[in-house]
Amino acid sequence: MHISNTDKTRSIEDSMAIQIIYLDMDGVLFDFVGSVTKKIEQLPEIDLKKPIHKWFGMSATKFWKYTDTMEFWTNMGLYPGVKTLVERLNIKYKVYFCSTPTLCPYSVSGKLFAIQKHFPGLHRNFVFTPAKELLVDNNTIFIDDRFQVTEKIDLMIKKNNCYNAKTFLVKRAWNRSQNTFEDIVNMLTR
Numbered sequence: 209m210h211i212s213n214t215d216k217t218r219s220i221e222d223s224m225a226i227q228i229i230y231l232d233m234d235g236v237l238f239d240f241v242g243s244v245t246k247k248i249e250q251l252p253e254i255d256l257k258k259p260i261h262k263w264f265g266m267s268a269t270k271f272w273k274y275t276d277t278m279e280f281w282t283n284m285g286l287y288p289g290v291k292t293l294v295e296r297l298n299i300k301y302k303v304y305f306c307s308t309p310t311l312c313p314y315s316v317s318g319k320l321f322a323i324q325k326h327f328p329g330l331h332r333n334f335v336f337t338p339a340k341e342l343l344v345d346n347n348t349i350f351i352d353d354r355f356q357v358t359e360k361i362d363l364m365i366k367k368n369n370c371y372n373a374k375t376f377l378v379k380r381a382w383n384r385s386q387n388t389f390e391d392i393v394n395m396l397t398r
């Protein structure tokens with residue numbers, strides 16, 4: 209394979225650039241499933257192949273109605289220990305919260321409030337989008353809990369030949385990953 213000088217320069221620049229971590233909120237930092245379970249007062253039957261509303265035996269419209277207040281998103285609980293883990297990541301990388309809002313506009317404001325409340329030092333570091341894959345470039349790392357999301361990002365990484373970009377799937381009951389968020393932070397910061 210022929211490597212041009214432009215490619216060489218680019219690869220040196222890429223290896224020196226500060227990497228950006230796009231950190232998913234619900235299911236990685238915030239216990240969305242726990243909060244919604246409390247609100248609905250019904251335990252979910254988790255099924256990897258089905259969308260979340262089906263875990264509760266509901267239509268999508270009925271399910272998402274439970275989350276249609278700003279308070280729901282603002283007051284969502286964090287998973288234990290995540291604040292320290294985000295701080296550790298932010299020493300070595302530039303951390304951005306990257307979250308897909310629901311169809312309800314209050315979810316965006318609520319998520320923003322939650323960032324300001326729990327992560328005041330990173331209160332301007334956010335991207336709200338349903339198309340996380342559009343953020344892919346060579347120096348990006350994505351941490352998410354849904355394989356449907358990491359799969360899409362991985363496809364974009366391949367398509368654009370972003371050989372430095374990576375995705376990490378955080379172990380949850382709704383995926384097959386073996387790595388906890390702490391394991392991933394340890395890998396990325398050692």
Ligand SMILES: [Mg+2]
Nearest residue numbers: 232234235353
């Ligand atoms: Mg998520």
